Amino acid sequence: MADTDSFVHLARPLGPVAVGSAPTTAPVNVVIQPQALFSVLDHSLRRNADQERVIGTLLGTRSDDGTEVEIRSTFAVGHTETTDQVEVDMEYQKQMLALHLKANPKEILVGWYATSSELNTFSALIQNFYSGQGDGTWPHPAVHLTVSTEAGKDIETRAYISAPVGVTAERAADSAAFIPVPYEIRYGEPEKSGLEAISAARDAEERSVNLFTDIEALERAIEEVLGMIDRVSRYVESVIDEEAPASTALGQYLLNTLALAPKVEPADIERDFNNHIQDVLVVSYLANTIRTQMELSNRLATAQLTLGGESGSTETGNQRGGQRGGKGGRGGQQRNQERSGEETRA
Amino acid sequence: MAEKETPLTAVKVEALVVMKIIKHCSQTFPTTATGSIVGMDVNGVLEITNTFPFPVVEMPAESHFDNTAPNPAAAAPRAKSNAAYQAEMIRMLREVNVDAHNVGWYTSANMGNFVNMNVIENQFFYQKEMNERTVALVHDVSRSAQGSLSLRAFRLSPKFMTAFKENKFTSEELQKSNLRYQDIFVELPVEIHNSHLITSFLHQLQTPSQSASTDLPPSLAALESGPFVKDTVLAPNFDNLTLSIDPFLEKNCDLLLDSIEAHNTETNNFQYYQRSLTREQTKINQWQAKRKAENASRAALKQPALPEDEWQRLFKLPQEPSRLESMLNSRQVDQYARQVDSFVSATTGKMFAVKGNLLPGEIAK
Numbered sequence: 001m002a003d004t005d006s007f008v009h010l011a012r013p014l015g016p017v018a019v020g021s022a023p024t025t026a027p028v029n030v031v032i033q034p035q036a037l038f039s040v041l042d043h044s045l046r047r048n049a050d051q052e053r054v055i056g057t058l059l060g061t062r063s064d065d066g067t068e069v070e071i072r073s074t075f076a077v078g079h080t081e082t083t084d085q086v087e088v089d090m091e092y093q094k095q096m097l098a099l100h101l102k103a104n105p106k107e108i109l110v111g112w113y114a115t116s117s118e119l120n121t122f123s124a125l126i127q128n129f130y131s132g133q134g135d136g137t138w139p140h141p142a143v144h145l146t147v148s149t150e151a152g153k154d155i156e157t158r159a160y161i162s163a164p165v166g167v168t169a170e171r172a173a174d175s176a177a178f179i180p181v182p183y184e185i186r187y188g189e190p191e192k193s194g195l196e197a198i199s200a201a202r203d204a205e206e207r208s209v210n211l212f213t214d215i216e217a218l219e220r221a222i223e224e225v226l227g228m229i230d231r232v233s234r235y236v237e238s239v240i241d242e243e244a245p246a247s248t249a250l251g252q253y254l255l256n257t258l259a260l261a262p263k264v265e266p267a268d269i270e271r272d273f274n275n276h277i278q279d280v281l282v283v284s285y286l287a288n289t290i291r292t293q294m295e296l297s298n299r300l301a302t303a304q305l306t307l308g309g310e311s312g313s314t315e316t317g318n319q320r321g322g323q324r325g326g327k328g329g330r331g332g333q334q335r336n337q338e339r340s341g342e343e344t345r346a
Numbered sequence: 347m348a349e350k351e352t353p354l355t356a357v358k359v360e361a362l363v364v365m366k367i368i369k370h371c372s373q374t375f376p377t378t379a380t381g382s383i384v385g386m387d388v389n390g391v392l393e394i395t396n397t398f399p400f401p402v403v404e405m406p407a408e409s410h411f412d413n414t415a416p417n418p419a420a421a422a423p424r425a426k427s428n429a430a431y432q433a434e435m436i437r438m439l440r441e442v443n444v445d446a447h448n449v450g451w452y453t454s455a456n457m458g459n460f461v462n463m464n465v466i467e468n469q470f471f472y473q474k475e476m477n478e479r480t481v482a483l484v485h486d487v488s489r490s491a492q493g494s495l496s497l498r499a500f501r502l503s504p505k506f507m508t509a510f511k512e513n514k515f516t517s518e519e520l521q522k523s524n525l526r527y528q529d530i531f532v533e534l535p536v537e538i539h540n541s542h543l544i545t546s547f548l549h550q551l552q553t554p555s556q557s558a559s560t561d562l563p564p565s566l567a568a569l570e571s572g573p574f575v576k577d578t579v580l581a582p583n584f585d586n587l588t589l590s591i592d593p594f595l596e597k598n599c600d601l602l603l604d605s606i607e608a609h610n611t612e613t614n615n616f617q618y619y620q621r622s623l624t625r626e627q628t629k630i631n632q633w634q635a636k637r638k639a640e641n642a643s644r645a646a647l648k649q650p651a652l653p654e655d656e657w658q659r660l661f662k663l664p665q666e667p668s669r670l671e672s673m674l675n676s677r678q679v680d681q682y683a684r685q686v687d688s689f690v691s692a693t694t695g696k697m698f699a700v701k702g703n704l705l706p707g708e709i710a711k
Contacts, residue, residue, distance in 0.1 A: 033369070034365055035362065035365035035366050035368075035369050037547070038361055038362040038365050038544060039362055039366070041362075041541065041543040041544055041547060042360070042362045042395075042396070042541065042543075042544075043442065044543060045541055045542075045543055046442065046443040046444060047443070048443070054442075056442075072369070073366070073369075075442075076442035076444075077442070078441055078442055089441075092438065092441060095438065096438050099431070099434060099435055099438065102401040102431065103381075103398065103399045103400060103401040103402075103431075104399065149543055154550055155543070155546060155547050155550055188372065189491065190368055190369075190371075190372035190375075190487065190490060190491065191365065191368050191369065191372070193368075193490045193491070193494060193495040193496075194364050194365055194368040194490070194495050195365075196494075196495070197364065197494075197495040197538050198361040198364060198365070198538060198540060198544075198548070199548050200538075201361075201538055201539070201540050201545075202540070202545055202548045202549060207539060207540045207541070207542070207545050208358065208537045208538060208539040208540070209537065209538050210535065210536070210537050210538075211494075211495060211496075211497060211536055211537075211538065213494070213688060214492075214494055214688045214689060214691070214692045215688065215691055215692050215695075216494075217494035218587070218692045218695065218696070221587050222587070222699075225587070262704075264704065266704075266705050269701065269704050269705055270705070273697060273700075273701045276591070276697060277694065277697055279592075279595065280591060280595065280690050280693055280694060280697070281690065281694070283595050283598065283599060283686060283690070284686050284687060284690040286602075287598070287602060287682060287683040287686040287687075288683050288686075288687070290602060290605075290606060290679060290683070291676075291679050291680055291682075291683040294605075294606075294609055294675070294676050294679050295527075295676060295680075297609070297613065298527070298669075298672055298673070298676055301517065301613075301616060301669070301672075
């Protein structure tokens with residue numbers, strides 16, 4: 001990820017296609033979701049001490065025309081590698097895939113990953129297995145993702161697809177031309193809050209962080225915005241002082257941003273503000289009233305039988321208490337209904 | 347095991363687990379998603395290092411019950427087929443050096459509405475059947491959408507466990523054990539932990555935008571389509587600055603209304619029970635008085651007295667309804683109220699800020 005090299009990517013290589021079917025040459029774009037990358041990194045941490053790299057299966061979705069592959073999750077597959085042979089636990093891979101499909105029927109096999117940037121004969125062998133017919137991704141190309149996790153160096157992610165090379169069938173089995181494809185890391189709205197919490201731990205010494213409460217998160221966001229405003233105003237000031245080069249584009253952009261500030265009548269603001277703040281406070285007040293009422297009613301209900309059982313008077317007293325609690329609750333409910341009605345109108 | 351003695355004090359969640367849970371929960375939102383978590387217990391701190399989702403099983407609907415779980419996923423953690431799935435998955439994970447130790451399960455929630463029988467039964471199942479030291483992680487999808495991640499860890503308190511095991515939820519028993527709704531769950535603090543590799547990865551994600559920030563964009567279009575606008579990886583999250591408060595309050599009001607209704611049903615049930623209890627009691631008293639009178643007359647006639655405790659066979663006192671539901675309900679309302687409170691505290695601040703911004707001078711007065 002440290003340097004996303006730019007490379008020409010005009011047409012994707014043809015996969016091992018059967019004669020007759022028209023192959024597409026549309027480029028492939030790979031989208032990686034962060035949790036997939038995280039689990040690759042986690043797997044890399046859990047490798048056996050003598051292992052150079054570990055491999056695993058990539059799962060995700062492929063767009064209908066096959067031009068975009070989204071990697072959603074991964075699982076590790078055990079393998080052993082010696083200087084002259086490689087052994088991948090295929091049985092394991094099959095079982096795990098079946099287990100995974102049970103829970104996530106929508107995610108299909110899209111390729112595999114390895115935790116070193118090196119591409120060698122073994123990579124080609126495994127790649128040919130994953131892109132093969134039957135259990136592989138055929139007729140779509142298998143995506144190969146390499147994430148280098150060497151200590152002391154940058155983590156480098158690369159995505160490849162492959163084309164068959166080799167003159168004879170034996171040679172073709174253990175060789176493949178890996179073609180780099182562009183990739184991007186993309187995440188959805190829901191993951192944003194999670195990533196934020198995770199990245200908050202980034203600079204901490206012990207690499208861990210507690211979760212924020214709402215108000216703390218608000219404070220952080222405001223501080224961040226203030227920081228950005230400061231940066232922009234420093235830049236603008238230095239341009240005015242002719243210390244930094246001016247840019248019309250930036251100026252225009254800033255103007256556009258400033259124009260976003262709404263122009264409203266003070267009276268309107270005052271009214272809307274008062275309405276809203278009242279709504280908010282009333283809901284809060286009611287919620288707490290309801291809570292108290294319910295607790296009271298439950299307390300009265302459980303308190304009764306210790307005193308009760310001996311005379312009818314305590315029982316009726318408690319019944320009344322229960323009813324009162326109920327009535328209070330109902331009163332709150334009515335008021336609340338009015339209130340939420342008002343909100344829907346607002 | 348020596349570590350058995352130290353109680354669980356905190357939960358440490360790996361970044362990977364956080365992301366996986368978020369992904370699974372938001373994918374299936376608004377239906378409940380559940381899954382299993384694995385990890386290790388290190389001196390009272392439960393380290394959660396990996397997770398996998400449970401498949402949704404179509405459970406045979408118990409047709410004669412109206413209140414069957416509408417969503418099979420909610421009950422998934424204690425379904426039999428999933429126990430097998432979990433065992434299998436853990437066995438597979440063990441082969442690739444993942445901590446093969448089940449430490450609980452996770453579920454998704456919507457606005458904190460997770461206090462229900464399903465969660466209780468699942469967690470009870472886990473704490474009883476699997477391992478005492480297990481937690482339930484609750485990820486609140488709707489609240490996380492507001493800006494700050496909501497991930498909480500719960501356990502059932504030992505007190506509640508014993509009560510639930512023996513199903514002691516009559517008023518008398520509750521009085522004796524002094525169990526209150528606050529005592530159902532024990533919440534554990536959640537900490538997010540990154541591995542070294544992830545830390546270094548996160549740092550690298552940040553670098554491209556800083557190293558390339560020297561050259562100025564040639565035009566507005568270039569700026570808007572440039573790398574800084576698109577480069578959203580780890581861009582700061584300003585969702586919690588948003589001012590749309592109505593949907594949140596509306597939803598909360600709806601949920602509160604539901605709770606009030608549930609509460610009313612419970613109260614009515616209880617009142618019904620009390621009425622029938624009084625009725626039976628009067629009947630018994632009448633019967634006893636009658637028997638006494640009869641005995642008195644028999645004694646006058648020198649006949650043997652009839653037994654006076656036959657009423658126990660003749661009359662049956664109604665069963666007291668369990669107070670568990672209303673307890674859970676109270677806990678739920680408590681949850682909502684706190685949620686509203688924390689929301690309101692943030693919102694009022696935001697609103698005053700907006701007002702101060704749009705009406706400068708007003709605040710100064």
